[in-house]
Amino acid sequence: MLRPVDDGCDATLDLLEAYVDAADDDGSLTAEEARRVERHLARCASCRGELALARRLRGELRALPQLACPPRLSEAVLRRSRVGFGRWWRDRVAGPALRRPARSLWRPVAAAVGVALVVLGGAWLLAPFARREAPAPTYSQAELRRAEQEARLAFAYVGAASRRAGLDLRDGVLAPYLVAPVARAAASPLRRELRRPLGEPPPLGERRDRGTEEP
Amino acid sequence: MRFEEAVERHQHRVFTLAFYLLSNREEAEDVTQEVLLKLWRNRRRVDAERLGGWLLRVTRNASYDLLRSRRRNAARTAALEPRSEAVADGAPDPEARAAAAGFRRRVETAMRALAEPYRSVVILREIQGLAYAEIAEALEMPLNSVRVTLHRARRKLREALTESEDHVAAG
Numbered sequence: 048m049l050r051p052v053d054d055g056c057d058a059t060l061d062l063l064e065a066y067v068d069a070a071d072d073d074g075s076l077t078a079e080e081a082r083r084v085e086r087h088l089a090r091c092a093s094c095r096g097e098l099a100l101a102r103r104l105r106g107e108l109r110a111l112p113q114l115a116c117p118p119r120l121s122e123a124v125l126r127r128s129r130v131g132f133g134r135w136w137r138d139r140v141a142g143p144a145l146r147r148p149a150r151s152l153w154r155p156v157a158a159a160v161g162v163a164l165v166v167l168g169g170a171w172l173l174a175p176f177a178r179r180e181a182p183a184p185t186y187s188q189a190e191l192r193r194a195e196q197e198a199r200l201a202f203a204y205v206g207a208a209s210r211r212a213g214l215d216l217r218d219g220v221l222a223p224y225l226v227a228p229v230a231r232a233a234a235s236p237l238r239r240e241l242r243r244p245l246g247e248p249p250p251l252g253e254r255r256d257r258g259t260e261e262p
Numbered sequence: 263m264r265f266e267e268a269v270e271r272h273q274h275r276v277f278t279l280a281f282y283l284l285s286n287r288e289e290a291e292d293v294t295q296e297v298l299l300k301l302w303r304n305r306r307r308v309d310a311e312r313l314g315g316w317l318l319r320v321t322r323n324a325s326y327d328l329l330r331s332r333r334r335n336a337a338r339t340a341a342l343e344p345r346s347e348a349v350a351d352g353a354p355d356p357e358a359r360a361a362a363a364g365f366r367r368r369v370e371t372a373m374r375a376l377a378e379p380y381r382s383v384v385i386l387r388e389i390q391g392l393a394y395a396e397i398a399e400a401l402e403m404p405l406n407s408v409r410v411t412l413h414r415a416r417r418k419l420r421e422a423l424t425e426s427e428d429h430v431a432a433g
Contacts, residue, residue, distance in 0.1 A: 116277035
């Protein structure tokens with residue numbers, strides 16, 4: 048915190064940095080301004096303390112080192128500038144990847160080139176056929192309506208035919224050839240059982256054939 | 263001027279500005295490389311007469327882009343401290359060395375807290391020793407404003423040092 052001690056302190060502190068620079072910067076202060084600062088400093092210990100701090104600070108700042116750029120940075124940039132970016136890319140990035148498998152790389156590369164040639168050749172051969180494809184047909188509204196009506200009739204015919212076939216199957220095939228024989232076969236033992244007098248055992252062959260109660 | 267000559271002449275100045283703006287060596291190296299590559303890409307467009315100012319301007323912009331994109335961390339603070347110790351080694355006795363190191367640390371702390379354009383002006387003038395005209399060109403400000411800005415910057419630093427000394431004395 049700056050501590051002004053009289054009316055001259057503010058004006059002096061405003062000029063203090065310029066006064067510090069006056070030794071090596073002619074345009075920093077006029078001669079009159081420099082004399083005013085010196086007159087105030089002669090009678091103000093606080094501003095003399097500020098002047099000492101200002102000089103020490105400037106000395107400290109000027110003592111901070113100018114740093115050396117690491118050589119590898121500029122070398123890397125210069126290498127890139129000399130060889131150009133494309134060559135830099137090839138040497139630094141793509142190069143190692145290509146150089147390492149130099150002897151074993153030609154097979155996959157040749158295979159890739161062969162596949163590419165086959166694909167491109169096929170595309171080239173098929174291109175005329177692809178170009179000769181008929182254009183998409185267009186229909187009038189009347190044609191579309193007629194097609195729709197015919198489609199409806201066709202579906203109706205198929206439906207009727209399938210129903211009729213179902214009925215024919217049920218009445219003409221299922222009834223005489225499947226339902227009736229099964230029913231007869233199931234009914235014949237029952238009829239024989241009903242015709243037998245009560246308490247009479249079934250015939251021997253029938254019992255053997257059935258094989259239900261034999262030990 | 264050939265590109266190699268330009269790099270040779272300006273690389274340290276670019277690196278120093280980036281380092282003091284960023285307070286971090288690795289980031290300063292990144293910025294320096296980026297700036298030199300930008301110079302290579304623009305080598306036909308940059309006027310040789312204005313090359314120094316152009317490089318410093320590009321460095322400052324790149325550094326501030328980096329500062330905006332990266333959060334400050336403790337490593338940056340640590341980056342400046344070893345140098346303080348090394349410089350203080352030249353002091354006559356242990357007590358004086360400790361005092362000198364303490365003062366330098368306070369200066370560096372105050373520098374890091376300094377806003378723009380004060381900070382750049384202090385670095386370019388006091389650390390790098392550039393002329394006012396060069397700073398005016400690099401920072402694109404009127405010549406007279408450079409001097410005024412420098413004096414205000416040093417006064418702010420001085421006030422910050424006095425405050426920190428008060429804190430130390432009070433503590």
